[in-house]
Amino acid sequence: MRNILIAAAVSLLLSMVGTPLAIRLFARRGYGQNIREEGPSGHYDKKGTPTMGGTVIVIASLIGYFVAHLTTVLSSTADPPTASGLLVLFLMTGLGAVGFLDDFIKIYKQRSLGLRSGAKAAGQLVVGAIFAVLVLQFPNGYQVTPAVTQVSFLRDIGPSIGLIGFIIWVLFFIVGFSNAVNLTDGLDGLASGATCLVLAAYVLIGNWQLRNSCTVLLGPGCYWVRDPLDLSVVAAAVLGACFGFLWWNAPPAKIFMGDTGSLALGGVIAGLAFTTRTQLLLVILGGLFAIITMSVIIQVGFFKMTRKRVFRMAPLQHHFELSGWAETTIVVRFWLIAALCVAAGLGLFYLEWMPK
Numbered sequence: 001m002r003n004i005l006i007a008a009a010v011s012l013l014l015s016m017v018g019t020p021l022a023i024r025l026f027a028r029r030g031y032g033q034n035i036r037e038e039g040p041s042g043h044y045d046k047k048g049t050p051t052m053g054g055t056v057i058v059i060a061s062l063i064g065y066f067v068a069h070l071t072t073v074l075s076s077t078a079d080p081p082t083a084s085g086l087l088v089l090f091l092m093t094g095l096g097a098v099g100f101l102d103d104f105i106k107i108y109k110q111r112s113l114g115l116r117s118g119a120k121a122a123g124q125l126v127v128g129a130i131f132a133v134l135v136l137q138f139p140n141g142y143q144v145t146p147a148v149t150q151v152s153f154l155r156d157i158g159p160s161i162g163l164i165g166f167i168i169w170v171l172f173f174i175v176g177f178s179n180a181v182n183l184t185d186g187l188d189g190l191a192s193g194a195t196c197l198v199l200a201a202y203v204l205i206g207n208w209q210l211r212n213s214c215t216v217l218l219g220p221g222c223y224w225v226r227d228p229l230d231l232s233v234v235a236a237a238v239l240g241a242c243f244g245f246l247w248w249n250a251p252p253a254k255i256f257m258g259d260t261g262s263l264a265l266g267g268v269i270a271g272l273a274f275t276t277r278t279q280l281l282l283v284i285l286g287g288l289f290a291i292i293t294m295s296v297i298i299q300v301g302f303f304k305m306t307r308k309r310v311f312r313m314a315p316l317q318h319h320f321e322l323s324g325w326a327e328t329t330i331v332v333r334f335w336l337i338a339a340l341c342v343a344a345g346l347g348l349f350y351l352e353w354m355p356k
Contacts, residue, residue: 003068003079003233004203008240011064015244018056023248023255026050031107049253052103053245054261058096060241061234061268062089068233083138084146084227085234087131088271092238094127095178096264103258114259124175124263132170135274136163142215144226152277154352155223173279178266180289183296183315185262188253190317190331192246194288194338195265199239201285201342202272206232208353209276221353223277231275238268251328281349287341288334292316 027050065085072079101123102114115123135147149166150156161169185191209228212221225231242265248254257265266289273282283290292315299314311319320330 001207001229003072003229004207004236006071007064007068007233007237009064010067010240011060011237012240012244014060014063015056015241016247018060019053019245019248019255022053022056023050026052026255049256051107051256051258052100052260053249053255054096054099054103054257054259054264057238057241057245057257057261058093058264060244061092061238064237064240065089065234068237082227082230084135084275085230087135087146088231088234088268088275090134091127091131091174091271092264092268094130095124095174095267096260098123098127099182099259099261099263102263103260121175124178125171127267128171128174129167131174131271132167135170136166138226140215140226144215144224146226147274147277150277151279152274153280154278154349156277169279170274173273173282174267174270176293177270177282177286177289178263180286180293181266181269182259182262184289184292184317185257186315187317187321187327187331187334188251189246189249190334191262191265192242192249192257193331193335194286195269196239196242196246197335197338197342198269198282198285199235199242199272201346202235202269202276203232203239204346205276205278205349206230206235208349212353225276228276231272234268235272238265251331278349281345284348285342285345287344288338291337295319 031050031052069079069081102120105114136145139145149160149162151158181191184194206228209223209225212223213228214222214224269286273279295311295316296314299309299311302310312322313319317330
């Protein structure tokens with residue numbers, strides 16, 4: 001349990017201290033945000049705000065995680081990194097790298113669009129496919145792998161969907177949630193704050209699964225999760241980094257996470273969903289991301305069919321901006337929605353977990 005606190009504390013400290021350093025560095029180099037002309041007019045004032053702040057989140061998370069494990073080695077309590085934890089961090093870092101390329105192209109070419117949609121999707125699919133294949137490897141002494149070829153909600157449900165079906169399912173989730181966080185990242189602090197809440201939920205879920213692991217006490221309510229404690233450490237490390245970044249990203253933002261951060265954060269929560277075997281539960285925990293993504297799907301689909309719009313602008317947060325809501329009002333109210341979704345998801349998980 002000490003690892004969780006160390007990972008969170010180290011990544012929080014690094015993010016709090018590292019983000020202002022990144023702000024000065026990126027501002028000096030001219031790594032500022034470009035604003036879409038078709039976006040809300042109120043966003044024009046944000047032009048030139050340093051972006052690519054997601055690099056701080058990724059680096060602080062990795063350092064926090066490995067420092068937490070290093071302290072156990074130095075104190076002679078063997079607790080090395082696990083396959084599950086490393087795979088989730090690989091997914092976060094890989095998608096963060098794709099986002100970094102996207103952000104860098106935007107800055108280098110001074111435009112609001114970076115990688116072409118096909119190239120960006122290809123990068124996400126390659127990283128996701130590697131994760132999907134590797135997450136079925138590395139069985140422990142109980143022959144439990146980081147994930148299995150089954151769909152899961154509160155735990156595994158139904159029969160195996162096979163290797164190909166599983167890879168497709170993983171790719172759908174990874175691309176879906178990395179893009180969902182990316183769509184949510186349209187207002188200062190909105191995506192980082194909502195992601196913090198989901199990560200906090202996974203710290204708790206990992207702890208519950210550890211205390212009721214089938215490898216410790218075999219029973220009807222136990223969980224066949226390979227590395228629940230280390231997944232809590234991963235979630236805590238990213239939570240600390242994201243929380244520290246939010247200090248500087250809250251309205252009015254001094255820095256934006258960019259696609260570097262949004263793709264990485266979407267990837268890490270998707271990775272945690274597969275390795276804790278709570279895939280469909282993530283749709284509830286990350287309900288805000290699902291709602292915002294659905295607003296885009298509805299807007300695009302309805303417009304193609306009728307040439308009319310349901311919302312003044314999509315994603316949903318911009319609809320409320322154009323309706324006259326203040327940015328801070330939208331952010332705080334959407335955080336409340338995210339908190340309600342997390343509370344509902346944790347409530348379902350806890351009620352199912354309770355001994356009958």
